[in-house]
Amino acid sequence: MTARILAAPLAAVLLAAAPVQAADNPLDKDRYSLSETGDGFLRLDRQSGRVSLCKKVNDAWRCVPLPDAERALEEEIAALAIENERLTARNRELEAKILAIGRSAEEAMGGLNGKEARPSPDGLSAEDEKQLDRALDFTEKAMRRFFGLMQSLREELEEKPN
Missing domain, CATH: 1.20.5 (Single alpha-helices involved in coiled-coils or other helix-helix interfaces)
Incomplete structure (x- = not known):
């Protein structure tokens, strides 16, 4: 038998086996739509928009909701x-x-x-600020001395003839 010959009876079985909510009419033939695929059918629930893949497994048709x-x-x-x-x-x-x-x-x-x-x-207290000022003063004096020494050395080297 071909898939087309099975389509009509299968549609009836799938429609009858579809989950039915209490307020729904189980005989509503327009609720579901079936589309043939290579290995089964896609069933569209026109009310909820859910799609299921229906396949024959062990001589029984099973519909599994698709994500x-x-x-x-x-x-x-x-x-x-x-x-x-x-x-x-x-x-x-x-x-x-x-x-x-x-x-x-x-x-x-x-x-x-x-x-x-x-x-x-x-974030510094008054005492911390005083200590920081003293440290900066010391650093400034040391740097001035260092650069003064460098200047003196440069002058000495420039004065010496080769």
Whole structure:
């Protein structure tokens, strides 16, 4: 028998074996569409848009739903949107905590009776800044001496005849 001779009885079997929702009419002949493939049939559910591949396996016809790439992408997008909302809310929560900690630190530092205990904007205390200034002064003097020595050596070499 050829596939075309089997198509009509197969269509009846596949349509009758299709999953039926409670509100659907099981005798709705226009719900499913069958298209012949090389090794079976593709069954399209016109209501849900789902496609199944129907094949004869061990003398019985079986229809296996095919993966729907668009639906999978839509589900992934929806899941990512939910995760994005969750992470955005968590980010706002953490920002609020950071601001509260900053205010608490400012209040604690303000309660030191006006003493110079606040760090500078770069995070250095007044004593640290004094030490840094001394180190920079020392470095400047050392560099001036070094370059002075280099200048003296250059002058000496230029003065000597060959």
